[in-house]
Amino acid sequence: MPIMECIVSAPGKAILHGEHAVVHGKVALAVSLDLRTYLRLVPNSTGKVCINLPNIHTFLSWDVTSLQSLLPGHAADLKNAKELDIDLLPRLRSFIGVTDCNTDTSTMAVLAFLYLCLSVFTETRELPGLTVSVWSELPTGAGLGSSAAYSVCLAAALLCARGAITPPLGDLEHTARWSEEEMELINTWAFLGEKIIHGNPSGVDNAVSTWGGVLRYRAGKITPLSRVPMLRILLTNTKVPRSTKVLVAGVKDKIYKFPSIMNPVLESIDAVSSTCQETLTEMASESTPEHYSVLEELMDINQHHLNVIGVGHPSLDTLCRVTLARGLHSKLTGAGGRGLRHHPAQARH
Numbered sequence: 001m002p003i004m005e006c007i008v009s010a011p012g013k014a015i016l017h018g019e020h021a022v023v024h025g026k027v028a029l030a031v032s033l034d035l036r037t038y039l040r041l042v043p044n045s046t047g048k049v050c051i052n053l054p055n056i057h058t059f060l061s062w063d064v065t066s067l068q069s070l071l072p073g074h075a076a077d078l079k080n081a082k083e084l085d086i087d088l089l090p091r092l093r094s095f096i097g098v099t100d101c102n103t104d105t106s107t108m109a110v111l112a113f114l115y116l117c118l119s120v121f122t123e124t125r126e127l128p129g130l131t132v133s134v135w136s137e138l139p140t141g142a143g144l145g146s147s148a149a150y151s152v153c154l155a156a157a158l159l160c161a162r163g164a165i166t167p168p169l170g171d172l173e174h175t176a177r178w179s180e181e182e183m184e185l186i187n188t189w190a191f192l193g194e195k196i197i198h199g200n201p202s203g204v205d206n207a208v209s210t211w212g213g214v215l216r217y218r219a220g221k222i223t224p225l226s227r228v229p230m231l232r233i234l235l236t237n238t239k240v241p242r243s244t245k246v247l248v249a250g251v252k253d254k255i256y257k258f259p260s261i262m263n264p265v266l267e268s269i270d271a272v273s274s275t276c277q278e279t280l281t282e283m284a285s286e287s288t289p290e291h292y293s294v295l296e297e298l299m300d301i302n303q304h305h306l307n308v309i310g311v312g313h314p315s316l317d318t319l320c321r322v323t324l325a326r327g328l329h330s331k332l333t334g335a336g337g338r339g340l341r342h343h344p345a346q347a348r349h
């Protein structure tokens, strides 16, 4: 089947409450942002698979024939691809000449691309020549879900090229919608992309990037929140680089080391998310100044919790202090700061 050119886009997100705790089965509330990642996939006749990632200065290509030899022996069940193929990932690492220790931006992006590309096309046994270009309005590694938006775009475009979902827009159509089933397929494959980039993602980021809107997420269950008030959120980027993978792994270690101390904190974050959800629902009918003060207190409480679980950073403390002096209550969003390499993050109020 000939491959068609396609252009797709997916939004970033802000987590209101529940980051990190959601990895351990607690509730998170997330909202999609008006900042998107875009992807263009075009077929080519050069016999090469090419990837252009201008945001991270990565431009690479490989011969289709050399990639073809890496195709997994067995085809992934497109609809039930829940786990990563543990043999394919090391094969890809050695193919691009990196070790497990290489977790830099470019390596992770290239691995996610090649993994999804090979897995989606395994069944056809024939990898087509194609050029994929991805660019984004989202800052990379700032807590706004750029990895999920990247994974969602890759999943949508590759599934489309493979003919597993319908093309996003017909010739005579001005708007198009994928079916619920197609959206679920995109989300399933985006989750695998997130697994490569994050190690152990909860799935909240790819869910909100796939479906958009505001949602509650707990242990894989996605509940869209339709009745929420209009909220103005100020996002601040501290621009201190860090990796979600490192931070998520750090929290896991801390829970393992101090279970009786950390588990109650995660429970409390869960309660913060639920209280926030109840407050937002009440506000959709009628918002009062008391509602806003509850939202502010929840922000403060959660920021303290996130510090306790070890994902705060001095730059975030400064930000919270400076904004509070102007009456604004802030917390970090996304993975936070202080990774193993003493790396920090971003905050919002």
Ligand SMILES: Nc1ncnc2c1ncn2[C@@H]1O[C@H](COP(=O)(O)OP(=O)(O)O)[C@@H](O)[C@H]1O
Pocket (backbone or CB within 6 Å): 037, 053, 054, 055, 056, 104, 105, 106, 107, 108, 109, 110, 134, 135, 136, 139, 140, 141, 142, 143, 144, 145, 146, 147, 148, 150, 197, 198, 242, 243, 244, 245, 334, 335
């Ligand atoms: N526009 C992009 N181009 C290429 N890779 C991207 C892009 N956006 C995100 N990524 C990938 O996602 C990773 C960042 O993900 P992560 O550490 O989870 O931060 P966040 O999701 O908060 O932005 C990058 O290291 C890169 O591998």
Ligand SMILES: C[C@@](O)(CCOP(=O)(O)O)CC(=O)O
Pocket (backbone or CB within 6 Å): 018, 019, 020, 021, 022, 023, 142, 143, 144, 145, 146, 147, 198, 200, 201, 202, 203, 204, 205, 244, 248, 333, 334, 335, 336
């Ligand atoms: C820390 C976490 O809750 C959110 C990570 O978001 P981001 O990659 O920092 O945008 C991890 C997850 O839910 O998978």
Ligand SMILES: [Mg+2]
Pocket (backbone or CB within 6 Å): 145, 146, 147, 148, 198, 205, 244
């Ligand atoms: Mg991410």
